[in-house]
């Protein structure tokens with residue numbers, strides 16, 4: 001039996017199934033659940049970066065009408081900031097200040113305004129120590145991380161002899177590239193609503209991982225995970241900052257227990273800068289050695305990034321250098337410097353986004369030194385197998401991406417000479433870069449029920465962080481079940497549902513999609529077996545392979561009059577529903593294949609030579625990302641990634657005061673992200689890719705690859721326009737003048 005794959009709904013540009021709820025306000029986010037007797041939590045944050053709290057005067061705050069509790073390290077119940085996995089948290093257990101913006105207290109009141117006012121009345125005295133704030137002044141303290149970088153690799157890796165190959169190389173590029181701290185700015189800030197019902201805790205949280213957040217709260221407060229139900233039905237963007245539960249999450253639960261009423265705790269935009277992670281500053285050295293005809297003989301990519309004094313986060317900038325180009329001698333390394341700032345975290349394509357700026361700028365510099373077209377140079381070093389482990393690719397369409405992207409962009413019309421392409425007074429630049437991101441997958445489960453009325457209910461824990469999980473899973477279920485999308489209800493976002501991984505590493509489509517696909521197949525197959533074995537069915541005794549499931553009916557392939565509806569089969573058997581569960585997990589494929597997405601980014605910039613103003617005026621991105629589940633939502637993910645990359649290239653930069661470690665631009669007025677006027681027409685092309693190895697759906701994930709290569713493509717275009725090579729992000733006007 002099959003469901004006519006070719007004509008199926010998977011891949012179609014189906015509108016978001018939750019679109020109507022979202023535009024009408026019907027979609028409830030973590031801070032929008034009407035709970036009786038709600039109270040409001042507001043945190044107090046440290047104003048110094050390092051030292052001790054010597055005095056904390058809460059009297060005035062406690063006397064504000066409506067205030068129910070002021071919790072500080074002086075009266076907080078016991079909690080653990082280290083248990084439950086994820087980041088190490090600060091949960092009011094002592095008077096130590098580790099970074100500016102650390103939550104050092106929480107005020108709970110019957111209204112938000114009263115809580116805000118009371119929090120402003122808390123007086124804190126500190127014994128302040130001189131903090132270490134900036135990485136560039138402390139590079140002598142760089143150390144080899146104890147932990148692994150993603151894919152369980154050690155921080156240092158090498159094959160061949162890079163030092164030797166560099167010495168003898170005919171042509172060399174050896175440059176340093178730097179990227180600043182950047183902060184996540186999802187439209188919805190972090191928010192937690194905590195409700196105790198006896199010893200059961202209900203939590204509505206804005207999270208990328210309901211199960212990991214559940215574990216974290218359990219570990220922090222010393223309660224059984226089974227006593228916590230975590231719900232997250234809609235999330236207004238994650239980008240990595242909601243990939244692990246931060247201190248405010250268990251603090252909200254702690255406060256709710258203290259006041260014996262529900263507590264809602266929403267971080268303000270300003271509070272998004274400090275206690276909830278950020279993309280760390282990086283300093284990266286790239287050394288390339290090549291022959292005169294452009295064969296890479298040496299590739300070294302060394303990255304140093306910041307971490308906190310109490311936790312370790314490695315920005316794995318060297319990951320792509322290890323696998324992107326065929327080269328006999330490759331060395332990658334990662335170092336950390338501890339600063340008195342919060343712990344950095346994943347931010348859209350952690351590692352690849354910052355790392356590709358350095359690597360893909362350096363490749364462009366080499367292309368200029370060799371006088372070889374940058375695409376041609378990349379093709380001469382095309383990796384036919386993964387150089388890091390010699391494994392074959394599960395699929396790789398990078399050559400096609402270069403080709404169709406270049407064609408669409410008109411690359412062959414490019415005069416490579418800097419400042420050669422002008423439009424009146426303006427300098428025009430064309431630049432390109434490679435995009436790449438690994439294909440990840442984790443165990444995930446789903447339950448499918450075909451109901452007596454011919455509809456289906458599909459459930460799987462998971463999250464929709466704005467990427468379109470509801471929609472693509474509805475399509476996957478519809479196709480597996482042979483039902484129209486309108487007949488499917490897909491539910492997610494509740495730890496009472498089957499377990500799934502965090503929505504990070506672009507893995508939700510591959511992980512949850514596979515579970516939904518398998519559970520759907522299983523339910524459909526159970527229904528078919530009922531019909532085939534039932535003398536009253538027109539399909540009685542038929543071969544399973546001759547039966548097609550479509551539009552809520554089973555029918556014989558060659559005799560479509562022999563058919564019956566799902567509803568009828570269930571009714572005759574007096575069944576309310578048919579249920580199937582799938583527990584899907586990756587197999588051996590990771591040992592046999594190297595699994596990655598690839599793409600090619602093409603940028604046009606227009607530079608005002610008098611002011612240095614840079615406008616991105618055109619964009620083409622071509623991607624090989626496996627099977628597309630929804631042409632519209634996948635396109636949106638890639639466009640979103642490219643826009644994010646434009647911000648990274650030209651605007652985003654978190655500035656910190658060296659004395660107090662305070663972020664001085666913690667809002668969207670001063671922390672610049674691209675607005676509509678900054679974004680050119682963006683054309684995303686998909687190269688057809690049929691990957692039989694990665695997972696049953698053949699899907700690679702599209703959340704993160706879009707940002708990779710973008711900053712380099714822009715830096716390369718700026719060089720082409722102006723003849724100035726900017727190796728320090730963001731590329732602001734002052735750097736061009």
Ligand code: MOS
Nearest residue numbers: 240347348504505
């Ligand atoms: Mo993504 S930065 O792995 O949430």
